[in-house]
Amino acid sequence: MKLNITLPKFLRIGTLPLVLILLMAIAAVVAFTRYAFGIGAISDLSYSYPWGFWISFDLFTGVVISSGGFLMAGTVYILRIKEFEPLLRPSVLTAFLGYIMVAVALLVDLGQPLRIWYMMIHWNHTSVLLEIGICVMSYLTVLAIEFSPVVLERFPKLHKAAHLIHRYIMPFVILGVVLSTLHQSSLGSLLLIQPQKLHPLWWTPILPILFFASAISVGLSMIILESSLSSRYFQRGLETHLLAKLAKALPIALGVYLVLKFGELAIAGDLGYLFTSGIMSLLFWAEILIGVLIPMIWFSIEKNRTSPNALLTGAIITLLGLILNRFNVSWFAVKHPDPLFYVPTFMGNVDYFPTFPEVAVSIGIFSAGIMAFGLLAKYFPVFEAEHHHVEEVHETVHGLHPAPTPGDD
16 A cells, blocks of 8 residues: 655755755754853864864855856956856855855854954954954855845836846946955965965965965856756756867966966065975875866867866866865865873864764755755846847947846836
């Protein structure tokens, strides 16, 4: 005897959402444990090792993978290249959720999370973290304003409000580009205080410039990744012709980064470390090969720029290599006390390896971001621009009529 049980529609859930909910639930349990019993209950961090997986993954990686928002906003609004408009809203949403995830992760990482707002009133004028904090908070506000028309357009009575915001969006876009430029580079400035701790293959006075230059490549790759994955999951058309143009720009952006990186090493006289630093040399060449050289060659081939699978593959490779750079510069290449010769009294552990709760809470926050993107894309017009783009792009580019504005039905 078979039982045919049909769940109500609102209770039906796919495999991916179910996995994401499970990961979020695990992260929530870990977070509650951390708040109830302190950070030491879930983490192996100490005074000797105050930075670990959370800072490298949640902060340094979380910020850089959100760089597609300011790139696409600047391209569409400031440079007025309207053909990229179908990529604008998803890119802004990705950036918005990325910065929210960074803020949530910091609430778990901070020793006194309830004091996260203290920097707003207790300014430390000599700390780069002050500038980073102000820029992140301000840019998060700008992203909320930039994305708000998407939410307002969901409700017919609020179309006029969406149109009003869009009409006066330019100052916020310019502010967002400036803020992104500042804090993408200032994360590199944050590391300038440790020339004796960070390996010479990574420490350089031009770290802020390198951080910004690599953020451009990461932003382009994230736009390709997000568009590719969302087109498959939501079974919508892929803007291959637009992604191909972004992919064509990637070898140029990566080439500039490569020249800056090796040019600085040559000027500083540090080229000798390239093959004589053991594991550090391996990590350095891994990030260069995976994140720079292979993508430059990959995206220089026209067939790879016009194939959806090749675009996705190239974007993933680029992201893996450049994310490795953020891990290297903030964790792997930083010197710490040698446990064989250093017996701490109050500094805590000198050995560090990420605990399961540390990894679980980061994965859970990342899963929440994916879930939020999916829900917003499903119930709000995140991809609405693509429906009008095919008919109007030719006239818009050639100035035959103005580009459509949000709220114009």
